[in-house]
Amino acid sequence: MARPRKPLLSRDRIVGAASALVDSEGLDAVSTRRLAAVLGVSGPSLYNHFRNKEEILDAVADAVSAQVDLSMFEESDPRDWREALHDWALSYRAALAAHPHIVPVLARGPGRRPAGLRVADAVFGAMTGAGWPPAQATRIGALMRYFITGSALGSFAGGFVDDETAYDPADYPHLGQAHLLADHRRQVDEGAFETGLRALLDGLAIQYGPYARPAGERPSGPAAD
Incomplete structure (x- = not known):
């Protein structure tokens, strides 16, 4: 049997094409008709993989979330909760800075997106593992998302x-x-992010005192708010 002239349509091909459109032209550039034309397929064939445009954009957003480094939250990693949050925040912002047009979709939260949920799970698990009460760990996760996505929404x-x-x-x-700021955009914006991140973590460190536990001690039960 002769091989097809074009690769078979797949979720990965659709997401790749949609990601390229979002990066180059923004969210409004994405439509099922436009994607079908880019991929050289009929419009209805996209619906074998995604129900609508929103699902495609969710998948694009999740592909960006998958680029975020989570290694600092692994049990074998020696970084404490503060250093882990710092390094994770830099990785998260770098992923968003590389794909700024998808940030409004990511800012809505992880929903059902697998990579986005893994990010939320890793942060919450690391905070509760360090001794933060679950309610505070949830707030820290929310605070970090507000700060990181907010910083990526504009310059x-x-x-x-x-x-x-x-x-x-x-x-x-x-x-x-x-009038000189625009020529130093990256330096100013990255410096501002680092300054704000360290100030945020300094504030959390002050609050952490009552929850701190000796190094190596594992949580023994549910913590109170």
């Missing part, structure tokens, strides 16, 4: 134009150098 430095005449000292006496 502070990119919000200023490269035109010094836009910032008249008579109106904005403290923005005399604001």
